[in-house]
Amino acid sequence: MSLSEEKRTHVQYRLVSRTLEIITKMDSSPLTVKRSLDRRFLGNCRDFSVFLCSVLREQGIPARARCGFGTYFRPGGFEDHWVCEYWNGERWVIVDAQIHGFQRKTLRIHFDFLDMPRGLYEQEPRLRVPPEMIVSG
Numbered sequence: 001m002s003l004s005e006e007k008r009t010h011v012q013y014r015l016v017s018r019t020l021e022i023i024t025k026m027d028s029s030p031l032t033v034k035r036s037l038d039r040r041f042l043g044n045c046r047d048f049s050v051f052l053c054s055v056l057r058e059q060g061i062p063a064r065a066r067c068g069f070g071t072y073f074r075p076g077g078f079e080d081h082w083v084c085e086y087w088n089g090e091r092w093v094i095v096d097a098q099i100h101g102f103q104r105k106t107l108r109i110h111f112d113f114l115d116m117p118r119g120l121y122e123q124e125p126r127l128r129v130p131p132e133m134i135v136s137g
Contacts, residue, residue, distance in 0.1 A: 068123035
C-alpha cells in the first residue's frame with residue numbers, strides 16, 4: 001500500500017482533538033466501527049498511547065502515556081516506544097495500545113499486551129544498555 005502525502009503527515013498531529021478531526025473527516029462512522037485501510041489514521045505508538053490515555057482519563061481512570069524502550073520487538077534490542085499505564089485501583093498496569101493480531105503473530109508476542117509483565121518495557125535503559133543496542137523507530 002502506498003501512502004499519500006496527507007497520510008504521511010498524520011504522525012505529526014500530536015493532539016487527540018486533531019486526530020479525531022482527521023479520523024471523522026475520512027470516515028464519519030462511530031470510532032467502534034472498523035475502517036478499511038484507506039480510511040484509517042496513520043499513527044505511531046505515541047498516537048495509540050496518548051489516545052488510550054485520553055479515553056481512560058475521560059472515563060475517570062488515572063492514566064499516563066510513557067515514553068521508553070520496548071524489549072519485545074527484537075531479541076536483545078531496545079526499540080524506542082510509547083505505552084500507556086493506567087491505575088487499576090491497586091497498581092499501574094502497562095498497556096501497549098498499538099499491538100494487534102498481525103503484530104502479535106509477526107513479532108511472536110506471547111504475553112498479555114493489555115497487562116504487560118514488568119521488565120518488557122524500560123524507561124531508562126541507558127543505565128544498562130550500550131548505545132548500539134538502541135534502535136530509533
